[in-house]
Amino acid sequence: MPIISLRYEFRQPFRVSANQAYDWCTDFGPDDGRLFAERTLRSVRRWAEDTLVMTDTTYPAGRARRIRRLVRLVPSESAWTNTHLDGPFQHSQFWYRIVADGPQRSHLEFRGLRLESSSRPLSARETAQRAKRRRSVDSEEWRKRLAPALERDLAGSRLPPPVQRPRPRRRPT
Numbered sequence: 001m002p003i004i005s006l007r008y009e010f011r012q013p014f015r016v017s018a019n020q021a022y023d024w025c026t027d028f029g030p031d032d033g034r035l036f037a038e039r040t041l042r043s044v045r046r047w048a049e050d051t052l053v054m055t056d057t058t059y060p061a062g063r064a065r066r067i068r069r070l071v072r073l074v075p076s077e078s079a080w081t082n083t084h085l086d087g088p089f090q091h092s093q094f095w096y097r098i099v100a101d102g103p104q105r106s107h108l109e110f111r112g113l114r115l116e117s118s119s120r121p122l123s124a125r126e127t128a129q130r131a132k133r134r135r136s137v138d139s140e141e142w143r144k145r146l147a148p149a150l151e152r153d154l155a156g157s158r159l160p161p162p163v164q165r166p167r168p169r170r171r172p173t
Contacts, residue, residue: 001117004127008135012108012142016154018100021108022078024150025098028054028071035149037141050074053085091115108147112138 014021033040033056041057050073057066067087073080079097084090095111114134122130 004118006114006131008131009111010139014106018098018106021106022098
């Protein structure tokens with residue numbers, strides 16, 4: 001079965017600082033599954049300060065499918081990679097980088113290399129169409145689910161501290 005290589009990229013704006021966005025995006029944990037459209041259970045195992053393996057179990061058509069991903073963090077560049085170790089898209093790799101656009105604005109730069117099995121070799125046009133579709137699906141997941149969750153979760157951290165008003169003195173009775 002031939003393997004096809006789908007390359008695509010997109011940008012996703014955020015209304016939070018680059019540091020906040022990077023911290024939120026790389027704070028991987030078992031509750032992450034609630035962010036995805038498809039039911040997902042996640043476990044995370046840290047191998048080193050900058051390296052972890054995420055194991056996601058999804059349930060397409062009611063059957064459990066486990067996918068392990070190697071994640072490498074690069075905090076000095078506000079970036080990380082995500083490489084599929086197994087599953088249907090084994091060896092696919094995704095690159096993420098957060099870029100500042102101002103004090104409370106940033107964006108994600110995403111580049112994907114998805115490797116898929118195909119029943120036959122595809123023409124350049126067919127491959128481009130599949131890559132365009134994958135870009136659409138992935139960017140929509142960020143636009144509709146992940147970016148709003150990030151901004152919602154961080155909304156409180158952008159608010160100014162409450163104004164401290166002196167307490168009124170109680171009159172003796």
